[in-house]
Amino acid sequence: MFIRIDLNSEETLYSQLSNQIKYGIAKGYLKPGEDLPSVRGLASELGINLHTVAKAYNRLKEEGIININRSRGVKVSKQVLTNRGTDYETILHGKITKLVSEGICHGIEKDEFMQMVEKIFDGLEGEQK
Amino acid sequence: MFIRIDLNSEETLYSQLSNQIKYGIAKGYLKPGEDLPSVRGLASELGINLHTVAKAYNRLKEEGIININRSRGVKVSKQVLTNRGTDYETILHGKITKLVSEGICHGIEKDEFMQMVEKIFDGLEGEQK
DNA sequence: ATACTGTTATATAAGTAATATAACAAGTAT
DNA sequence: ATACTTGTTATATTACTTATATAACAGTAT
Numbered sequence: 385m386f387i388r389i390d391l392n393s394e395e396t397l398y399s400q401l402s403n404q405i406k407y408g409i410a411k412g413y414l415k416p417g418e419d420l421p422s423v424r425g426l427a428s429e430l431g432i433n434l435h436t437v438a439k440a441y442n443r444l445k446e447e448g449i450i451n452i453n454r455s456r457g458v459k460v461s462k463q464v465l466t467n468r469g470t471d472y473e474t475i476l477h478g479k480i481t482k483l484v485s486e487g488i489c490h491g492i493e494k495d496e497f498m499q500m501v502e503k504i505f506d507g508l509e510g511e512q513k
Numbered sequence: 514m515f516i517r518i519d520l521n522s523e524e525t526l527y528s529q530l531s532n533q534i535k536y537g538i539a540k541g542y543l544k545p546g547e548d549l550p551s552v553r554g555l556a557s558e559l560g561i562n563l564h565t566v567a568k569a570y571n572r573l574k575e576e577g578i579i580n581i582n583r584s585r586g587v588k589v590s591k592q593v594l595t596n597r598g599t600d601y602e603t604i605l606h607g608k609i610t611k612l613v614s615e616g617i618c619h620g621i622e623k624d625e626f627m628q629m630v631e632k633i634f635d636g637l638e639g640e641q642k
Numbered sequence: 643a644t645a646c647t648g649t650t651a652t653a654t655a656a657g658t659a660a661t662a663t664a665a666c667a668a669g670t671a672t
Numbered sequence: 673a674t675a676c677t678t679g680t681t682a683t684a685t686t687a688c689t690t691a692t693a694t695a696a697c698a699g700t701a702t
């Protein structure tokens with residue numbers, strides 16, 4: 385697994401986990417339909433509690449990014465990367481607005497921000513397939 | 514004041530507050546050097562506790578966005594919009610990476626994302642001066 | 643003096659995060 | 673059939689965060 389947990393981070397463990405799984409999917413480390421480790425498996429691999437993993441998985445499920453089946457386990461959604469939630473644009477708009485506002489407060493200019501976004505996209509989107 | 518607090522939001526009150534102040538600065542509602550309301554004043558205007566406002570203000574101070582003076586009150590930093598913290602790019606890079614990863618998982622494409630960022634920037638940056 | 647600033651100190655209530663155990667229900671493997 | 677694996681549910685505990693409430697303090701104005 386590519387996941388690394390930082391016990392000293394401000395970010396909660398389950399949030400680190402779900403964010404890194406999103407990153408893994410975007411980067412292509414995890415393909416649509418692919419299996420994810422069991423809650424117990426991943427928990428023991430990372431040295432954390434199974435409920436913490438379960439919580440991360442359930443957040444991702446609510447976002448439609450993974451599917452959980454009581455006895456078949458956890459898989460990356462087959463529709464991930466193509467199917468978008470109905471109101472995700474609104475959510476994303478709010479999140480970008482926050483980030484751009486903060487950036488402006490720190491003297492980041494539009495061109496710089498856009499170049500950063502472009503670079504990050506190129507670093508991720510290439511690798512999928 | 515342009516600030517609106519949502520008591521039912523997932524986001525904490527002090528986080529809503531500091532984010533909306535960042536937005537206000539980016540949008541030009543608040544100019545560099547301008548006074549912000551006193552902790553008691555803003556707290557009573559919003560119907561929340563003065564310590565909650567103080568916490569939001571202190572986060573913004575740690576980010577270098579505002580200045581707090583024990584008896585002169587709170588002002589928007591004069592260097593805001595121009596002076597950037599040393600390692601802010603790194604922080605921003607991480608935040609954008611998270612957001613782009615999530616976007617990709619929801620089927621958002623690069624062009625769409627970039628257009629969203631551009632529109633948001635244009636909606637904010639114009640109004641300052 | 644009075645009134646205003648942010649700050650500090652204390653206390654309390656409610657919620658969240660993370661852990662630990664144990665048991666359950668449904669499928670798979672041998 | 674038995675054993676094992678899956679996520680889920682339940683209970684409990686510890687620690688931390690959020691938000692509130694009062695009160696007092698230390699400057700700085702008028």
